[in-house]
Amino acid sequence: MTTPTPPALLIAGHGTRDDAGAEAFRDFVRRLGRRRPDLAVAGGFIELSPPPLGEAVTELVERGVRRFAAVPLMLVSAGHAKGDIPAALAREKARHPGISYTYGRPLGPHPALLRVLERRLEEALAGTGEDRSDVTVLLVGRGSTDPDANAEVFKAARLLWEGRGLANVETAFVSLAAPDVPSGLHRCARLGARRIVVLPYFLFTGVLPDRVKQQARDWAAAHPGLDVRTADVIGPEPELLDLVLERYEEAVEGDLRMNCDACVYRIALPGFEDKVGLPQQPHFHPDDDGHHGHGHGHSHGHHHHGEHSHSHAH
Template sequence: MKQAVLYVGHGSRVKEAQDKAISFMRSCMPLVEADIQEICFLELTKPSIEEGFEACVKKGATHIAIVPLLLLTAMHAKSDIPIEIEKGKQRFPHVQITYGKPIGVNQEVTKAVVARIEEAGYRGERAQILLIGRGSSDPDVKRDVCGIADDVRNMLPHAEVFPCFITACEPNYRDVLAQLTADHDTPVYIVPYLLFTGILMKEIEREASKVRKRLQNIHVCRYIGFHPHVKAAYIERIKETILNKEDAFRFRGDRHASNPS
């Protein structure tokens, strides 16, 4: 019996993002007990999930724990990755598969959010915090971001926390920025809830610049990225997936895995 872990990144056209994702997943490997560990990507970056699956099998894997490196629960986790897993299952029906959860709502991730706010200068005073998620038509994305926002409120009781989104669901972060009232004594912290820098991060920075004349005490925090607390949360998901062998992946044909959330 050989246990494999297949790490599944999203993939990116930006080489810096590819390299950071690969470096992060490789840094997790020494902390994981498995005979075989391989990296693959859903799209835009090689190797593909199919190629990652095949690499595990070629090395003798009899059980593969497949763990998505995704902050939020959405259609990539619920549909796109399970479809690719099913292809692997059809090719190698003798291999047992368990499919892990995205990072989702997790106290370690909340700690990473708070750390980014504190890096930007927050010291526990009254403040307004915009937690900006990418957004999706999937309602679970809004649920996850709002859940993280609730946890941030609990950790930072003097701050108002506004969950908002870049696209596809409400409220849009531009609308929330427009509604904030100018109060020079109350700092505003913008937290991009993103794994990578790139176009979306630049967009947020441009929007923040537009409102600086009105909201002078505004700070754009670093995107969440691969903070050590994010790493702790991801390691937790990997270990859950390895231990959950009895709940093997079963594709039911309804666009969902057996444990999609």
């Protein structure tokens, strides 16, 4: 009896102007392929970097793939995961009649990633002793115009603080949301922090993680009485590889559990009431290299056979 071919795995990335960051993504896709040689694996970006997501889908189709599961390689579900990727996948389905796909959920916060963040924290503190009771962490996320996405970073910060003996874990953002990195560091100092570790909540290196490090260095130089260190990004750790494959299995099995409870396109959150059922206004990321606009129309529907159901008007 022939074993049925499993659906392929499509990795959807954000994209960056940073060549090293883009190559880190492409290398991660190759590592996934080596980890699961039984799967056809491809990856592409929504913007800024080659290859585009559509090219990755075409590559799979040319390899004979008719079914795939798409996993967003993103820590939180913001506009790209909620809108751009589903819209891009819908376009590819129209371009390639006969293919079908399921759409997985973003990666975090997840205990496996928290373990990697703790490892990055330990690396930054190397040689400073075992006591962490006077260490304050500033977890720095990308930042979004989506309050649900920003709240997920705060959730990750709280989960990182629980049970680890740290003085505190504060949260900041490098783009589009407050508090910014200097404000976050100032808050840490006002709360009495003497040792601070700035912990970038990013998967790979890039323009924004580099900006986090530079802003932390600048702030530290202006506050010489404090011990301020900056940790590394998460990187292509085994935990990350395993988590992506876990999200793949969820999508294949239809166990998606999308977080729609605090989605501005579905729920009237204070200050965001105008977004419910209406197209999101085009915007660009002013802190990114490469401006771009989006027009999303989001209306959440029921999940059908494992597909994340949105309607989009671009």
